[in-house]
Amino acid sequence: MRGSKVIVFVIEANKSSRSDENYIRALMNSLYSKEFQIKFIYMNGKTNYKKDRVTKEIKNYKSIFKPDNFEVYVVYIYDTDDHNRDRDCIKINNDIKTYCDSKKYFHIWFHTTIEEVLLGEFITRSKVQESKKYLENVARGKTKIDVRNLKNLEYHTKSGSNFCLIIEEIKKS
Numbered sequence: 001m002r003g004s005k006v007i008v009f010v011i012e013a014n015k016s017s018r019s020d021e022n023y024i025r026a027l028m029n030s031l032y033s034k035e036f037q038i039k040f041i042y043m044n045g046k047t048n049y050k051k052d053r054v055t056k057e058i059k060n061y062k063s064i065f066k067p068d069n070f071e072v073y074v075v076y077i078y079d080t081d082d083h084n085r086d087r088d089c090i091k092i093n094n095d096i097k098t099y100c101d102s103k104k105y106f107h108i109w110f111h112t113t114i115e116e117v118l119l120g121e122f123i124t125r126s127k128v129q130e131s132k133k134y135l136e137n138v139a140r141g142k143t144k145i146d147v148r149n150l151k152n153l154e155y156h157t158k159s160g161s162n163f164c165l166i167i168e169e170i171k172k173s
Helices: 019-031 052-068 087-103 114-119 127-139 163-172
Strands: 005-011 037-042 071-079 106-110
Touching (some): 005 019, 005 052, 019 037, 019 114, 019 127, 019 163, 052 071, 071 163, 087 106, 106 114
Parallel strands (some): 005 071
């Protein structure tokens, strides 16, 4: 018998801001209502994707849930940033993908930022406030999620993401 599914989201944000977490919670609660137990690990910047602290937290979650017959899925989530022009962005995005592939982790990207995909604009004001407002508005039904933007295969799709494709893949496994 299969156990419940746990998704451990490894996100770019730092723990104090939780802006990315708010967006991911809104998506998961609205689109996959209670189908998964979700946990978060904060990278404090995507260049920290394989730092000891991050890898230890992943191992910790796996050890907590595996004995209780839970299926644990690790999903890295990151913004592509300006990957068309910036060589450093291209390299780190490719490195994260390669790392995830080698570990059999999933990776979800948002082009160019999570805010651009979900809100339709690049946010310069308080990202934390905007993410809280989005979470509340989705929960109250005031904001509808356009899943078309979340089902893109192409990494360079403007204002797109592969979010739903990856979550659906996990759902079927």
